[in-house]
Amino acid sequence: MLATGGAGLAEALLSALSASDLQPYAPSCPWSHHGLLSSLDHTSIQRGFQVYKQVCSSCHSMDFVAHRHLAGVRYTEGEAAALVEEAEVQGGPSEDGEMFTWPGKLSDYFLKPHPNPEAARAANNGPCPLPSAASCELGTAAIAMAPPIYPEVLEFDDDSPATMSQLAKDVCTFLCWHLSQSMVIANAWDSRC
Structure with a gap:
């Protein structure tokens, strides 16, 4: 009886599907920022920021990037x-123990969607969402949330077509820019030590 149960468990574990089996790999894209003398497309960064601001920022934070970093990127x-x-x-x-607010300044960092990890867990039914940069660095194909991007979820300010592929490309370019900003800041901290 124990052998039958063990064999059944082994069969179930071996035949289980992994998330990578369910998701096809993303197609290779001709990114404008690949190559030795290439750079990020600033128009795509601006559209990607719009996608982040209107879609992604309700759950994900952008740690280490201040609004002053947006100056110069279109x-x-x-x-x-x-x-x-x-x-x-x-x-x-x-001094009175009261919280206060002020209008945002360029030196302020991007606002976090939740005041603390407990509020984030409560809003997301248990798991605390990763910062956007960490989500990119993991490189996993499966996500545990509803599809955030769908056709016509927003209208771009520059009247570009808001197709799913365009939204995904632009937000990926924006996140690549964000990671490069985070690396500059991290390297500055490393050089001070």
Whole structure:
């Protein structure tokens, strides 16, 4: 009886599908930023920021990137300041123990969608969502959330077609830019030690 149970368990484990068996690999794309003398497409970064801001930022944070980093990436310093002024940044506590808010400044970092990990777990039915950069670095094909990108989920400011492939390409380019910003900051910290 024990041997039969063990054989059944072994069969179940060996025949289980992994997430990589269910998901096809992404097709190879001719990225504009691959190559020795190439650079990131700033228009794609701007559209990717729009996708992040309108779709991804409700769950995922962008640690280590301040709004000042947007200046020079298809945004002038004034346009980047206008983007951040829409946000209310919470600070404190004050001398009276009260929390306070102020209009966003270029020196402020991107706002986190949840005030603490417990609130993030409660909002996501248990798991705490990874920061966007960590999600990219893991390189897994399967996600444990509803599909965040679907056709016509938003309209681009530059009237580009908002197809699923365009949304995915632009947000990937934006995340690549974000990772490069994070690497610059991390290298600066490493050089100080």
